[in-house]
């Protein structure tokens with residue numbers, strides 16, 4: 157075969173590179189900037205804000221597919237600029253690349269208007285100050301369709317976009333549900349409205365008399381939240397601030413509002429402005445959701461409005477054409493400071509408490525009649541229920557307080573009718589105070605600001621704090637953390653439903669025979685009696701266990717539900733028998749404070765992150781799997797090392813199934829430690845003083861010293 161023939165053949169297979177037609181390039185790029193009607197609205201409103209408007213109104217037809225019209229009273233567009241207004245990369249906001257570092261306007265890429273002309277029909281009417289009349293001009297594919305026509309106009313600019321995606325059939329079809337986008341547009345304008353309080357906004361459907369968003373300029377942020385998101389939201393929000401000014405860690409200022417415990421929603425609303433840009437930050441959103449789900453009883457999703465000011469040079473605004481996400485310096489540190497601020501706010505808000513009471517009164521299943529305040533039954537201040545009242549009540553009689561006062565009285569009345577439930581929660585308060593008072597401050601600093609390095613062995617995790625490395629006993633820490641979280645979530649647990657109800661009598665029998673496996677002289681008749689008594693006792697205490705600790709036991713003596721203490725964590729069910737026995741034997745039921753304390757401790761012990769029963773196959777435990785003959789012995793955690801050696805010598809095969817089961821369990825445990833325990837520890841753990849001296853935290857190295865050693869090598 158000739159060489160030229162070979163070349164010809166292969167050229168047929170290899171696709172030829174061509175330069176795309178500019179109109180194709182533009183249309184592709186436009187599809188990215190204007191993804192759907194709401195993105196066009198966002199760009200137009202941002203332009204109006206950049207033009208210094210104090211009034212912006214939006215009219216939408218067919219969810220924006222037929223018409224989007226944004227009218228503002230900003231500085232307008234010069235007549236001379238009209239010919240290039242809609243060309244790609246024409247802007248008045250940026251001239252050199254370096255300007256990007258300091259750009260304060262929302263736009264800077266000069267792409268939005270151009271993009272709209274490639275996917276819709278754009279008409280601009282504008283007038284600048286001092287002119288007698290304005291101009292109107294329409295654009296298609298980046299250029300004017302005709303010379304600007306003089307017309308009557310009021311101050312500012314009006315831009316209409318019609319027939320969006322007329323030339324992109326697939327996009328048009330996929331966006332046919334126009335109502336969907338109208339909702340998104342209303343939501344968008346609401347967000348702009350609560351942040352830009354010096355601008356009045358309105359948003360309505362074409363032809364409708366009533367606006368769906370309507371705000372008046374110069375109100376407070378709180379007022380604008382109330383008028384946009386409703387009275388119910390504004391009732392249940394707390395003002396929040398946070399800041400940091402340490403260049404080694406982070407520099408920022410935050411203020412805003414977050415919902416309190418009374419706020420109920422299925423979805424998180426997060427309105428975030430960074431340096432006055434409406435952006436999204438998934439990491440921050442998740443981090444705040446974690447705080448809510450861990451702090452609040454029923455894990456309602458929060459409402460968050462935050463504005464963060466960062467040094468301009470710390471923010472990269474140019475990571476996407478839609479400018480929806482930004483990236484910023486020291487993101488992790490900033491997020492964790494914000495998390496702490498939100499947590500503190502929630503913890504200190506007495507609304508959490510009024511919520512607890514309100515939930516209690518609902519859970520009784522009774523409808524509480526509306527009693528006028530002046531006719532309410534007042535409780536005696538010496539009455540335990542009265543103490544409960546004074547504990548929850550704040551001194552300033554605001555609207556919120558009145559509501560919680562009402563709930564308190566309802567609960568108090570209910571408790572009198574139903575003496576079994578009359579818990580005086582002062583004891584809970586005392587236990588929580590004890591946790592605070594017993595906190596070791598340097599350990600607290602370590603746990604709050606540490607990063608996870610990895611597992612050092614089956615029990616110890618390695619964490620880094622500043623330049624130091626520490627070993628942390630995860631069993632001890634998780635046990636204590638669970639104990640603290642039980643008290644914090646008191647009476648408000650989500651449930652882990654057991655797949656099958658578990659008979660308590662049998663569970664306790666199991667625990668007893670395991671505990672006494674060595675003593676042969678114990679009669680099984682005795683076990684039976686103990687199990688019977690304990691089951692009866694737990695049945696009697698079922699109401700308290702259920703209401704305050706989320707441990708659900710039915711009257712037939714079956715365990716049905718356990719509480720969620722940390723989200724995404726389920727305790728090892730092999731330890732339920734031991735837990736039931738501890739509840740039956742070790743709880744001090746008579747003294748309320750001791751009762752709460754011992755139950756919480758029992759739960760803490762049960763939920764502690766013990767290593768799995770199967771030895772770790774990737775460590776020394778590998779030996780254990782080198783036999784297939786005596787599976788029963790393998791269940792024994794304290795397997796004698798000699799016995800393992802014996803068996804493995806006799807029979808060198810490895811039990812693969814069991815190895816993979818063990819591998820999964822160990823991998824899951826490590827995942828949980830890294831993603832559940834350590835983050836929760838950073839957020840919520842108050843390390844008790846005794847942990848400084850009992851080997852729970854051990855400093856193993858300081859990086860400075862290590863570097864010195866390496867330098868010598």
Ligand SMILES: Nc1ncnc2c1ncn2[C@@H]1O[C@H](COP(=O)(O)OP(=O)(O)O)[C@@H](O)[C@H]1O
Nearest residue numbers: 203207232247248263264265266267268269313
């Ligand atoms: N509503 C408006 N009022 C005044 N000028 C506007 C308005 N909308 C657009 N402009 C002008 O048109 C230019 C191009 O807008 P756009 O395509 O959104 O790019 P960018 O906002 O990135 O500069 C802006 O830089 C601005 O000068």
Ligand SMILES: [Mg+2]
Nearest residue numbers: 199203263268
């Ligand atoms: Mg713009």
